[in-house]
Amino acid sequence: MRVLVSAPSREIERALRTAAESAGFETAGETLPQDLCSALFRDPDGIGVIRALNSAYAAVVCRDFRRADVKNILFVLLDAGEFDSGAASLILRCGADDVQPAPIHTDEFIARLKALVRRGSYNDHLFIKMPGCVYDADTGLVEGSDRKSRLAPAEAKLLTTLALDPNKVFSKADLMDHIYGGEDEPEQKIIDVFVCKLRHKLLEMNDGLDVVRTVWGRGYQFEPKGFEPVFRNRVRAPR
Secondary structure (H helix, E strand, O other): OEEEEEOOOHHHHHHHHHHHHHOOOEEEEOOOHHHHHHHHHHOOOOEEEEEEOOHHHHHHHHHHHHHOOOOOEEEEEEEOOOOOHHHHHHHHHOOOOEEEEEOOOHHHHHHHHHHHHHHOOOOOOOEEEOOOOEEEOOOOEEEEOOEEEEOOHHHHHHHHHHHHOOOOOEOHHHHHHHHHOOOOOOOOOHHHHHHHHHHHHHHHHOOOOEEEEEEOOOEEEEEEEEEOOOOOOOOOOOO
16 A cells, blocks of 8 residues: 655655654655646545645645545645644545645654554545536535535435445435434425426536436436436327
């Protein structure tokens, strides 16, 4: 397993790589965050170590990596002058697996690397990628280019349920159970209302592509790559 390090200086990078190598890890250094992102994507078992001077930078890097579908372990070492519980929680919410103040003692650095390896890959934070936007389950925001839209709680549960299992067609009963959990359930036709509202918000964000497919007679299914929606012309019956 490789440890890939991005640090603000070669000296810090070499120190972290030397520590990791002393514990038997292979290492590599990537100067720029985008290079580290690409390297991690190509090496899904690698661990990304990000030495950051400020919390805003670390949070943005972690968020961007997760949005780029990087599922590797991310270990952030944040400058001690910037480290506090608020900064650490922000970076963790943006996708880091561990955040510690830096500089860090070699023994603790190695111990935390090994603990992260035992824990396995990152799976806590959910980003749902669509053709023209990304939904962040932690914030409830759908963002694409310069546009943002916040999903209502029921819309968020609907999208999350569908997206977590795109191969499954969910019946209205399935979706009712996920949204309401069997408590104070309205009539099932409310699902059609939620789907309509969700589609309305996502169509523009996805440049006219729909990501919620109606499977007639069965329910709804998530289409991550989107499709051209076909609206049937309804002919009103004569009175």
